Amino acid sequence: MDAYPGVERILNSLGERLLRERIRLFSSTFALLSIFTVWWLEAGTTLDTLLLASSSLLGALCLWNSFFLDDSVPMRSNSFPLLSLHAPTLHNSTLDRPLSxxxxxxLDPETAAAWDEWMIALTESVRRDQTPESAIEHLLRALHLNDQGLLDDERLMSEAKQVFKIRATDQLTDPLSKFNLKALRKLMAHTKAWEPGLFRLIDRLQDAAVRRGPSLTSSPWRLDLDIPPRCSQGQADLFVVLHNNTDTAVDVEIDIVTAEGEPALQNIGVETKPSRRIAREETSDLVDTLGRLLDDATVLWIGLAWPDSCRGPHPVQVTLKGERRETLSSMVVKTTLSANAQQESAAQRMSEASSSVRRLALSMAD
Incomplete structure (x- = not known):
C-alpha cells in the first residue's frame, strides 16, 4: 500500500488526530481529578487555588482540541474508513475512461489496493467482448444516470448483466462484497463531491445529445470547459471535453493560458479520434448514447495554480490548435481567487465528500 500516493498524508492526519484525542482524554481526566481533590480533600487554600486554576487550563485545552477535532474531516464510512482523509495528488492529465x-x-491507498485486486478478480467474470475496465466504466455510467433518476433500478441491473457474468452480478448485490452496488454508489457520491466539474460537463453533453442541440455536431470541433467559479488556496481543476467531428483522426494541441498562473502556459498534445454520429432515434437509449459520447471524447483533467498573493477574477483561455498550429477553437472561462475557503476548495470538498457518503449511507439504511 505504501506505493500508492497519499499514504504519508493519511498517516500524518491519523497521527495528529490520535495525538489530539490523547491530549483531550488526559486533560479532561486530570481536570476532573483536580476538581475531585478540591471537593473531597482538605488540601489548603493555596493548593486548592492551584488545582482549580490547573483544572480550568486543562478544561480549556480539552475544549480547544474538541473544537479542532469537530472541525476536521470525520471518518464517516465503515466500509472505507480512510476515504475522507485522502486528497488526490498525482493524476493523469488525460482520462481514457473518465468516470472510473x-x-x-x-480512492485512498487502502481502497485503491483493494480496487486493483478486485479488477484482477473480474478478469474471468466479464463478458467476452469486455474487459474489467470497460465493464466498470459501463456500470458507472449507468449508476450516474440512475442517480439522476433517468434510469430505474431494474434497467441498472440489466445494464450490469450486459457486461458482467452471473457470478459478478451476484457479487454486486451481495452485502458482504466490498465493491457491491451500494459501495459503488458511495464512491460515486464521493467523487462527485470532489470533482463536480466533470459531471457538469457530462450532464451538458448528455442534454445536448437528447435535445439534438446544434453544439453537438454543427461545427468540426466541439470544445467544452468547466472550472469552479470560485476557488481558494491558489488551486483549481480545469476539465476539458473535446469532440472531433471531422470524420478523421487528427493530432491537435491544446494551449492553456492562465493569467498570472504557475505556469502561465501549458501545452498538451493529444490524438483525437473521429466522433460517431448519433441518429435521432438512437438517443432514446441513454446509456448507449452517453457511452458513445464519452468513448469518442478526449477528456482532460488539468490542475491550475496561482501564487498565494493573487486575488480576484482570473481568466483561463483554452485554445485548440491543429497540426499546422492553426487555431481551430478557443474558449475563455473565469474563476475568482479568494483567501477564504470557498465551496470547491480542497478542504471544503473533502468535507462535502465525506458528508455525501454519509448521507447516501443513511438513505440506503432507511
Missing part, C-alpha cells in the same frame, strides 16, 4: 479513472484517483 476519476474515481480511482480519489
Amino acid at each position: 479513472d476519476l474515481m480511482v484517483a480519489h
Whole structure:
C-alpha cells in the first residue's frame, strides 16, 4: 500500500488526530481529578487555588482540541474508513475512461489496493467482448444516470448483466462484497463531491445529445470547459471535453493560458479520434448514447495554480490548435481567487465528500 500516493498524508492526519484525542482524554481526566481533590480533600487554600486554576487550563485545552477535532474531516464510512482523509495528488492529465479513472484517483491507498485486486478478480467474470475496465466504466455510467433518476433500478441491473457474468452480478448485490452496488454508489457520491466539474460537463453533453442541440455536431470541433467559479488556496481543476467531428483522426494541441498562473502556459498534445454520429432515434437509449459520447471524447483533467498573493477574477483561455498550429477553437472561462475557503476548495470538498457518503449511507439504511 505504501506505493500508492497519499499514504504519508493519511498517516500524518491519523497521527495528529490520535495525538489530539490523547491530549483531550488526559486533560479532561486530570481536570476532573483536580476538581475531585478540591471537593473531597482538605488540601489548603493555596493548593486548592492551584488545582482549580490547573483544572480550568486543562478544561480549556480539552475544549480547544474538541473544537479542532469537530472541525476536521470525520471518518464517516465503515466500509472505507480512510476515504475522507485522502486528497488526490498525482493524476493523469488525460482520462481514457473518465468516470472510473476519476474515481480511482480519489480512492485512498487502502481502497485503491483493494480496487486493483478486485479488477484482477473480474478478469474471468466479464463478458467476452469486455474487459474489467470497460465493464466498470459501463456500470458507472449507468449508476450516474440512475442517480439522476433517468434510469430505474431494474434497467441498472440489466445494464450490469450486459457486461458482467452471473457470478459478478451476484457479487454486486451481495452485502458482504466490498465493491457491491451500494459501495459503488458511495464512491460515486464521493467523487462527485470532489470533482463536480466533470459531471457538469457530462450532464451538458448528455442534454445536448437528447435535445439534438446544434453544439453537438454543427461545427468540426466541439470544445467544452468547466472550472469552479470560485476557488481558494491558489488551486483549481480545469476539465476539458473535446469532440472531433471531422470524420478523421487528427493530432491537435491544446494551449492553456492562465493569467498570472504557475505556469502561465501549458501545452498538451493529444490524438483525437473521429466522433460517431448519433441518429435521432438512437438517443432514446441513454446509456448507449452517453457511452458513445464519452468513448469518442478526449477528456482532460488539468490542475491550475496561482501564487498565494493573487486575488480576484482570473481568466483561463483554452485554445485548440491543429497540426499546422492553426487555431481551430478557443474558449475563455473565469474563476475568482479568494483567501477564504470557498465551496470547491480542497478542504471544503473533502468535507462535502465525506458528508455525501454519509448521507447516501443513511438513505440506503432507511
